[in-house]
Every structure is written in structure tokens, then in C-alpha cells.
Amino acid sequence: MQEYLILLAIGLPWLGAVLVWTAGNGRPRWQHGLAVASSVAAACATLALIPNMSAGVALRLPLGGVLGDFTFVADALAVSLANVATIIGGLAVIFSVSYMAGEAQLGRYYAMVLLFIGAMVGLVLSSGLLLLFFFWEITALCSYALISFHNDDPAAVAGGIKALLITQLGGVGLLLGALAARAYFGDDQIESVLRATATLPATAQALLAFGFLVAAMAKSAQAPFHTWLPDAMEAPTPVSALIHAATMVNAGVYLLLRFFPAFAAVPGWRDAIVVVGVITALLAALMALVATDLKRVLAYSTVSQLGYMVYAIGAGAIFAGEFHLVNHAVFKALLFLGAGAIIHSLGTRDMREMGNMRREMPFTAATFITGAAALAGLPLLNGFWSKELILEAGQAAGPQWAYWLMLLGAGVTALYTARMVWLVFLAPAGDRARAHRAASPMRLSLGVLAVGAWLSWLLAGPLSALLAETLPYHDLHVLSTLHLIEEVLSHPATYLALAVVALGLVAWLARERLKPLTARLSWLARAARAGFGFEALNSSVVWLVRGSAVTIQPLQTGQLNWNIAGIVAGLIVVLIALALGG
Amino acid sequence: MITWTPATVMVLGVIGLLAVGLYGLLTVRNLFQIIVALQILVKGAVLALVAAADYVGQLHLGQSLAVTVIVADTVVAVIGMAMAVQVKQHNRTLDVKALGSLRR
Amino acid sequence: MLNLILIVFALVCAIQAVTATRLMRAALWLAGVSALTAILLFRIGAHEVAVIELSVGAGLVTVLFVFAIAIAGEDAMGERPIVPRWIALPATLIAVILFGWMILPVGAGETAAAAGDFSTMLWHERGLDTLVQVGLIFAGVVGVLGLLAPARAPFPVRRAEPLPPLRAEPGAEPVAGQEG
Numbered sequence: 001m002q003e004y005l006i007l008l009a010i011g012l013p014w015l016g017a018v019l020v021w022t023a024g025n026g027r028p029r030w031q032h033g034l035a036v037a038s039s040v041a042a043a044c045a046t047l048a049l050i051p052n053m054s055a056g057v058a059l060r061l062p063l064g065g066v067l068g069d070f071t072f073v074a075d076a077l078a079v080s081l082a083n084v085a086t087i088i089g090g091l092a093v094i095f096s097v098s099y100m101a102g103e104a105q106l107g108r109y110y111a112m113v114l115l116f117i118g119a120m121v122g123l124v125l126s127s128g129l130l131l132l133f134f135f136w137e138i139t140a141l142c143s144y145a146l147i148s149f150h151n152d153d154p155a156a157v158a159g160g161i162k163a164l165l166i167t168q169l170g171g172v173g174l175l176l177g178a179l180a181a182r183a184y185f186g187d188d189q190i191e192s193v194l195r196a197t198a199t200l201p202a203t204a205q206a207l208l209a210f211g212f213l214v215a216a217m218a219k220s221a222q223a224p225f226h227t228w229l230p231d232a233m234e235a236p237t238p239v240s241a242l243i244h245a246a247t248m249v250n251a252g253v254y255l256l257l258r259f260f261p262a263f264a265a266v267p268g269w270r271d272a273i274v275v276v277g278v279i280t281a282l283l284a285a286l287m288a289l290v291a292t293d294l295k296r297v298l299a300y301s302t303v304s305q306l307g308y309m310v311y312a313i314g315a316g317a318i319f320a321g322e323f324h325l326v327n328h329a330v331f332k333a334l335l336f337l338g339a340g341a342i343i344h345s346l347g348t349r350d351m352r353e354m355g356n357m358r359r360e361m362p363f364t365a366a367t368f369i370t371g372a373a374a375l376a377g378l379p380l381l382n383g384f385w386s387k388e389l390i391l392e393a394g395q396a397a398g399p400q401w402a403y404w405l406m407l408l409g410a411g412v413t414a415l416y417t418a419r420m421v422w423l424v425f426l427a428p429a430g431d432r433a434r435a436h437r438a439a440s441p442m443r444l445s446l447g448v449l450a451v452g453a454w455l456s457w458l459l460a461g462p463l464s465a466l467l468a469e470t471l472p473y474h475d476l477h478v479l480s481t482l483h484l485i486e487e488v489l490s491h492p493a494t495y496l497a498l499a500v501v502a503l504g505l506v507a508w509l510a511r512e513r514l515k516p517l518t519a520r521l522s523w524l525a526r527a528a529r530a531g532f533g534f535e536a537l538n539s540s541v542v543w544l545v546r547g548s549a550v551t552i553q554p555l556q557t558g559q560l561n562w563n564i565a566g567i568v569a570g571l572i573v574v575l576i577a578l579a580l581g582g
Numbered sequence: 583m584i585t586w587t588p589a590t591v592m593v594l595g596v597i598g599l600l601a602v603g604l605y606g607l608l609t610v611r612n613l614f615q616i617i618v619a620l621q622i623l624v625k626g627a628v629l630a631l632v633a634a635a636d637y638v639g640q641l642h643l644g645q646s647l648a649v650t651v652i653v654a655d656t657v658v659a660v661i662g663m664a665m666a667v668q669v670k671q672h673n674r675t676l677d678v679k680a681l682g683s684l685r686r
Numbered sequence: 687m688l689n690l691i692l693i694v695f696a697l698v699c700a701i702q703a704v705t706a707t708r709l710m711r712a713a714l715w716l717a718g719v720s721a722l723t724a725i726l727l728f729r730i731g732a733h734e735v736a737v738i739e740l741s742v743g744a745g746l747v748t749v750l751f752v753f754a755i756a757i758a759g760e761d762a763m764g765e766r767p768i769v770p771r772w773i774a775l776p777a778t779l780i781a782v783i784l785f786g787w788m789i790l791p792v793g794a795g796e797t798a799a800a801a802g803d804f805s806t807m808l809w810h811e812r813g814l815d816t817l818v819q820v821g822l823i824f825a826g827v828v829g830v831l832g833l834l835a836p837a838r839a840p841f842p843v844r845r846a847e848p849l850p851p852l853r854a855e856p857g858a859e860p861v862a863g864q865e866g
Binding site (some may be wrong): 585586588589590591592593594595597598599600601602603604605606608609610611612614615617618619620621622625628629632633635636637638640641642643644645646647648649651652653654656657660661663664665666667668670675676677678679 | 687689690691693696697700701703704706709712716719722723726727730732734735738739743744746747748751754755757758759761763765768769771773774775777778779783784785786789790791792793794796798803804807808812814815816818819822823825826829830833834
């Protein structure tokens with residue numbers, strides 16, 4: 001049963017992609033319909049996997065000596081993220097029906113989105129490192145294709161290439177790890193890595209651990225590899241919601257979650273993760289505070305929240321990280337889709353040109369503000385529970401300086417969220433055309449996600465139980481939902497965090513009075529607008545590579561004799577190597 | 583001193599032909615002369631094949647491999663000469679230096 | 687001993703071929719190298735290959751050279767080489783001395799009974815090689831025919847049309863208000 005469901009969950013979106021492509025751009029209603037149908041069918045398949053979870057390999061496709069076997073596993077970590085991918089994917093596709101209505105080249109759009117959904121499901125369900133790398137690359141390809149979907153816009157194309165380059169360079173770390181695992185363990189199964197990494201020599205362990213960390217950092221846009229995510233906002237907004245908020249950027253965090261037991265003992269690994277998480281969370285929050293493009297604020301916010309998850313993993317709180325991953329996917333997708341509805345009706349992404357949307361788009365406003373409240377960590381929404389869990393675990397198990405910085409980050413999160421909500425919905429509108437209300441497909445997706453933002457935290461208990469049951473190497477203990485409520489409500493750190501969040505909200509409301517303070521901090525605002533030097537770092541790397549290519553070019557003389565001289569030189573090197581090697 | 587077995591003499595011959603062929607490839611500028619240098623290299627290779635076959639005792643196997651090499655090298659020489667003729671017609675010169683246009 | 691003399695002559699011919707100032711002379715020196723190599727092959731005991739080498743190397747290739755040089759015309763030669771001689775000579779010497787140092791000394795070798803005869807080897811045991819050679823010769827013929835064909839009129843080049851703008855809908859996202 002599991003085998004068929006796994007194959008369906010990956011194969012249905014891919015079949016849908018082929019069908020949408022062959023339906024042709026002359027039949028958009030067929031394309032919309034097929035896309036929705038295949039993504040909903042995939043969601044049904046992954047939902048059906050929930051009662052069918054198990055710990056070991058669920059599906060094995062033997063492929064002969066060189067490639068080894070392709071194995072899939074259906075444990076709780078994999079199935080929960082597969083469900084996130086397909087359900088949010090389905091909602092984003094439904095949203096696209098009205099967002100992309102009338103656009104040209106729908107076939108390319110839907111085919112890439114469906115290909116992505118299938119690849120993401122495959123990524124989390126795979127149990128072999130080379131297979132995981134295969135799906136990893138496919139998600140990178142789809143991300144590139146969708147960011148530069150409007151390929152007549154140079155900014156979109158540049159953003160796509162930047163995203164592709166950074167995530168692929170990180171993927172080299174994953175490939176190195178996979179090959180090292182293959183060399184040391186004989187097969188590339190995740191289980192072998194989890195079981196036997198401790199027996200490897202220290203340098204091999206460090207290579208695996210930090211290689212995977214680099215791949216995760218690049219994919220999940222952690223500093224210093226975060227510069228691609230804000231530029232990826234050139235993609236159509238449903239794509240931003242699906243790929244760059246809810247699924248693909250989770251692949252890096254998933255990698256860390258999956259391999260935590262193997263590398264937790266590697267010296268410096270957990271500390272490195274904590275440092276990366278804290279720096280990313282804080283810097284991204286500050287950059288979100290000064291941005292004026294609505295999607296960029298949400299992009300920086302995604303980076304910041306991923307920093308929280310990474311910090312949780314570094315502190316050893318696996319369940320808190322996974323829980324926040326699921327909750328964040330729900331409310332971040334909600335925020336992005338809401339932003340998409342607003343951008344679609346107003347035609348601009350600049351928050352300074354918005355305002356008064358509360359009266360003009362009330363349904364969208366209600367759902368968006370729900371998502372924003374979840375992001376800020378207001379009580380009873382899903383973001384509150386998972387963020388508190390992370391902060392508590394961080395205080396108990398992680399370094400104290402990191403805890404205080406993350407607490408400050410929670411305050412800044414509340415501040416930029418309040419700023420965003422005020423600028424878009426509550427501020428008086430400037431001189432602009434009146435917005436139209438969101439269409440029904442958009443409302444459907446927004447509504448479902450808003451309900452999810454209120455209720456998804458209730459899944460904590462079953463999720464924790466299933467994780468503990470099906471992940472034998474992770475050593476998790478079960479936390480039922482009641483326990484969760486009890487623990488969060490009774491811990492003093494919760495109230496401290498709530499106080500900081502309230503402080504953040506109040507700081508926005510009292511911004512006029514705080515003007516002297518903000519004037520003193522203007523250097524920080526300037527640094528945040530310049531991306532804290534990371535964009536400059538990016539540009540200098542590009543300049544360095546181009547410069548060295550231009551410098552080396554004269555070596556290619558184009559003359560036959562020099563080419564032969566190169567061959568003779570190579571011959572001499574080979575002969576010397578043979579002579580020395582005996 | 584080295585014992586002058588027949589195989590040693592042959593290997594010395596091979597080395598000499600290879601050296602002359604490589605030196606020629608490095609220094610000549612005329613396309614036809616390059617083909618000449620290539621031919622010399624291949625003669626060294628054929629000699630090496632047959633000498634090795636004689637050393638191992640499987641002369642006939644070495645001979646059939648040598649035939650293959652000779653045929654292949656002759657086809658290369660023919661096509662090289664046809665190309666040289668065309669180059670002369672287009673560029674008015676057979677100098678290798680005039681053929682560097684792939685770089686630009 | 688005779689082999690050594692033949693080898694020395696062959697090397698002299700080869701050096702003359704590479705350093706000749708006129709193409710015809712280079713081709714004739716090459717014919718000399720081929721002939722001497724053929725005699726050497728015969729003396730090893732490879733009679734069939736010696737005959738092939740003599741007829742193909744000394745005969746066919748030399749005639750081809752003469753014809754091609756006649757068609758193409760002589761060119762000025764003997765200019766300074768592109769790779770300076772002080773690089774070329776040491777590089778070559780180092781390569782071959784390394785090579786020789788690794789191979790020599792070579793022992794006496796085995797004297798074995800010849801297994802079968804040459805034609806069985808050529809047509810049965812290495813039959814696939816022979817078939818491939820036929821294909822190779824055929825490919826060479828086609829290549830030369832193509833290379834020496836008279837020039838055809840070039841294909842007409844279609845001027846590319848400018849692409850129609852893709853985003854003409856009101857629902858599209860313009861790029862606005864970017865942050866640095």
C-alpha cells in the first residue's frame with residue numbers, strides 16, 4: 001500500500017505536468033483544470049500516507065550495480081513535509097487559477113509547478129543520498145525556471161540565475177557528502193549514515209557534516225548565502241508562496257533535521273548551526289524592517305524564521321524545529337498568497353503606495369492579518385506555540401547569548417510585522433485607483449490557510465508521537481498536545497517572550513515618540529538597506545570570477561603548436577606521476 | 583651497460599621516432615609538415631606495437647592491430663591533406679598561425 | 687646490429703623530413719622513413735605488416751603528398767617556430783627520456799609458436815576491427831568528397847523577428863520599489 005502511495009504522490013504531479021504541457025496554451029481552461037486536479041490528487045495520496053507510516057525502507061527499486069537501489073521511506077518526518085508540499089502546492093495552484101488568468105505560456109508555468117511538487121515530495125520521501133540529490137537538483141531547476149518565468153524581464157532572469165548559482169554551489173556540499181558516504185559505507189542509504197557515522201575517521205565526519213551544512217545553508221537561504229531569496233521575489237506570487245516560503249527553502253532545514261543524530265557529535269557542528277541561525281534571524285529581521293517592497297519584507301521574514309528553525313536544531317530541539325517548519329509553511333504561504341491578492345489588484349509591490357486595504361479588501365485583510373499575527377507570535381495562533389517551544393528549548397539547551405538575541409529577534413519580528421500591516425491595511429491610502437476584491441479561487445486558498453493558522457498547532461501531539469515512533473535514531477520523546485499547552489503556558493520564558501512581542505507592537509504604535517531613538521539608530525537602518533554588506537560580498541565574488549576569467553584567457557592562444565605543447569606538458573606530468581608512483 | 587637484446591634496439595628506435603615526431607609537431611608551421619610529423623609519430627607507434635607483440639610472442643595479434651593503426655592513420659593523413667588544400671584556397675597561406683580564428 | 691643501423695638511418699631521414707625547407711623534400715624524406723620502417727618490421731618477423739606499411743606508407747601517402755602539394759602550391763617555409771626551440775627541444779627530450787627510462791631495459795622476451803596464421807587472425811579473431819576499418823575508409827572517402835566539393839551558395843539567413851511582449855495583462859506584476 002505504501003509503495004503505491006509513494007509512487008502516486010510523486011508520479012501524479014509529474015503526469016499532470018506532462019498533461020498540462022500537451023494540452024497546449026490554446027486551451028487554458030483545460031490547463032487550469034488539469035493542474036488543480038493533479039495537485040489535489042497528489043495531496044490525497046500524501047494524506048493517505050499518514051495512517052501508513054513506518055520506520056524502515058518502504059519502497060525499493062533495484063537498479064543494478066552502479067546506481068545501487070533507489071529507496072523510499074515513509075516515516076513521520078518525510079510524510080509530514082510531503083503533506084506540506086502537496087497541500088500548500090494544491091492551494092497555490094488553486095490560487096493561480098485566478099492569479100494567472102489570462103497570462104501567456106500557462107503550460108510552462110503549471111508544468112514547472114507540478115514538476116516541482118513531485119520533486120519536493122520525492123526529496124523528502126527518498127532514503128538514499130544520490131536519489132535525494134537527484135530530486136534536490138530538480139527542485140533547483142524548477143525554482144530557476146519559475147523565478148525567470150517572465151523571461152523578457154531582465155530582473156527576473158538575473159534573479160533566477162542568482163538563485164540557481166547559489167543553491168547549486170551549496171548542492172556541491174551535498175554531492176560530496178553523498179559520494180563520501182558511498183565510499184565509506186558502500187551504499188548511500190540514509191540509514192547507513194545515521195547508524196555508522198560515528199565510526200568514521202574525524203576528517204571524514206567533518207567533511208560529511210559541514211558539507212551537508214553548507215548545502216542546507218545555501219538552500220534555506222541562511223547567511224551568508226541568503227542573497228538569492230529576496231531577488232527571487234520576481235517570480236509570480238503563487239510560486240513565491242509555494243517554493244520560496246513553504247517547500248523548497250525547507251529542504252535545507254529538512255536535511256539538517258534528518259541527519260542531526262549522525263552529526264550531533266561532530267565537534268563544532270552544533271555551535272556553527274546556532275551561530276548561523278542567530279545571525280541570520282537577527283539580520284534578516286532588521287532588513288525586513290527597512291524594506292519597502294511587500295514581497296521583500298516577506299522574503300526577509302522567511303529567511304529570519306528559517307534562522308529560528310536552524311537555531312532550534314543547533315540547540316538540539318528537533319521537534320520544535322519540525323513543528324515550527326510546518327506552522328511556518330502554513331502562515332507564510334498565507335501571507336504570500338494574501339500579498340499576491342493585493343499585488344494583483346493594485347498592480348504595485350511598493351507598500352508606500354498601498355494603505356487602507358482593510359476597507360477595500362476585507363476578506364484578504366482578515367486572512368493576511370491572521371497570518372501576520374501568527375508570524376509575530378501572538379497567542380493561540382500556530383506561530384505562537386512553535387516559537388515559544390523553540391525559545392524555551394534554546395534557553396534550556398543552547399548558549400545564553402543566543403537566547404537573548406533570539407528574544408530580541410522576536411521583538412523585531414513583531415515590529416516589522418506591525419509596520420507591514422499598518423502600511424498595507426491601516427494607513428490612509430494615497431492617490432491611487434480603488435482595489436478590487438479577491439476572486440473566489442484566491443479566497444478559497446486564503447481561507448483554508450487562515451483556518452490552518454488557527455488550528456495547525458493542534459497537530460503537535462500526534463506529530464510528536466509519530467515522529468518518536470518512526471524515527472528510531474533521533475531519540476525524541478513524545479509531547480502530547482495537552483502537555484504542549486501546559487508546558488508553554490507555565491514556562492516563564494513564554495511570558496518574557498510575549499512581553500517582548502508586546503514591546504515590539506507598542507514600539508510601532510509609539511513610533512512618533514521614539515523618533516529621537518530611531519534617529520540615533522539611522523546607521524543601522526542604512527546598513528540594513530545595504531544588506532549588511534552581503535550583497536556587496538556577492539558582487540565582489542562575481543567580479544573576482546569574471547576578472548580571473550579575463551586574465552586567464554590569453555592562455556588559450558588558438559595556435560596549434562601551443563596546444564601541442566600543452567599536450568606534451570601533460571604527457572610529462574603523467575610520466576612523472578607514473579615514475580614516482582612506481 | 584644495457585644488454586643489447588633485439589627488443590631493446592627496437593624500443594630505442596621507437597623512442598627516437600616519437601621524439602622526432604613530437605619535436606616536429608611543436609616546431610613546424612606549415613600544415614603539410616604537421617601531417618609529415620604525425621606520420622612519423624604513427625610509424626613509431628606501429629613499430630612499438632609490433633615489437634611488443636614479438637616480445638610477448640603473439641606476433642599475429644600485434645600485426646592485425648598494426649594494420650588497423652596504419653589504416654586509421656592513413657585516413658587521417660588523407661583528410662588532413664584535403665583540409666590543407668581547402669585552407670590554402672581560403673586563407674591563401676598554409677601557415678598555422680593564420681588558423682587561430684577559433685579564439686576570436 | 688643491422689637493426690641498429692636501419693634505425694639510425696630512419697631517424698636521420700625523420701629529422702630531415704621535419705626540418706626540410708621545401709615540402710616536396712619533406713614528403714620524399716618521409717617516404718624514406720616509411721621504407722626503412724618497413725624493412726625493420728620485416729626483420730622482426732611481421733612480413734604482412736611490412737608489406738602493408740611499404741605500399742601504404744611509402745607508396746600511397748607519398749603520392750598523395752605529391753598531388754596535394756601540387757594542388758595547394760608551395761608555401762614559404764622555414765620561418766621561426768611559434769613555440770621557441772629552447773622550449774620545444776628540452777620538453778621533447780624530457781618526455782622521451784622519462785619514457786625510455788621507465789621502459790628500458792627490456793629482456794629477451796618469449797619465443798612462442800605462432801598461433802594460427804595472419805589471415806585467420808585478421809578475418810576471424812579481429813574481424814570486427816577489419817569491418818570497422820572498412821567503415822573508417824568509407825567515412826574518409828565521404829569526408830574528402832565533402833571537403834573538396836565546390837563551394838555552395840550559403841543558406842539564406844532569416845532575420846529574427848522581435849518577440850511579442852508577453853505581459854500585456856492587467857494582472858501582471860510590474861517591477862516596482864526595489865530595495866537595495
